[in-house]
Amino acid sequence: MIRDDIKAATIAAMKAGEKDRTAALRQISAKIKDRDIEERTSGKNIPDDELVVSVLQKMAKQRRESIEMYEGGGRQELADKEKAELSVIEEFLPQMMDEAATRAAIEAIKAETGASSMKDMGTVMAELKARHGAVLDGKLASGLVKAALS
Structure with missing residues (x-):
């Protein structure tokens, strides 16, 4: 521990x-x-x-x-x-996810949830935090999710 x-x-x-x-x-x-x-x-x-x-x-x-x-x-x-x-x-602190791993996780969640527009950003971010919360850089993830959904 x-x-x-x-x-x-x-x-x-x-x-x-x-x-x-x-x-x-x-x-x-x-x-x-x-x-x-x-x-x-x-x-x-x-x-x-x-x-x-x-x-x-x-x-x-x-x-x-x-x-x-x-x-x-x-x-x-x-x-x-x-x-x-x-x-x-x-x-x-555990090793944080790098940009490539974060992008891959976002793409997987987009595919699973069918997210395609900025309206879905909350859903994608919530799922990202639920799966990778301890090792996720929130600031980086937010920017990448915005870019992926715009």
Whole structure:
């Protein structure tokens, strides 16, 4: 389980005296615990690895946006800190689908559902997320679905 890998990495980082890595791993654990509490109160039952991956994807997206903003604002030291955190987060994320695999999945779903126009974009995206949610880059998929249906 990914959660166990994160705990083991946290312990290893603490023993090695890697303060920045330890802080990033603790931040990941805190976000996962927050999400656990949310799920407990909502009554949903999401598989553990799926929950952890969704938290990690959200954190990675936030880091990428921050890096872009910091670099645009000339704050390279803050961008570097975010990049370091992003690299720790990405260690635990499953390998994302590349563009070719995403295109193939979209074409398969188009063929199965008979999608042919922009009206069907929601259907195609929903099916894509249901099948490949943990390894799908939503931004890339959205653009490819628009191109395939236009």
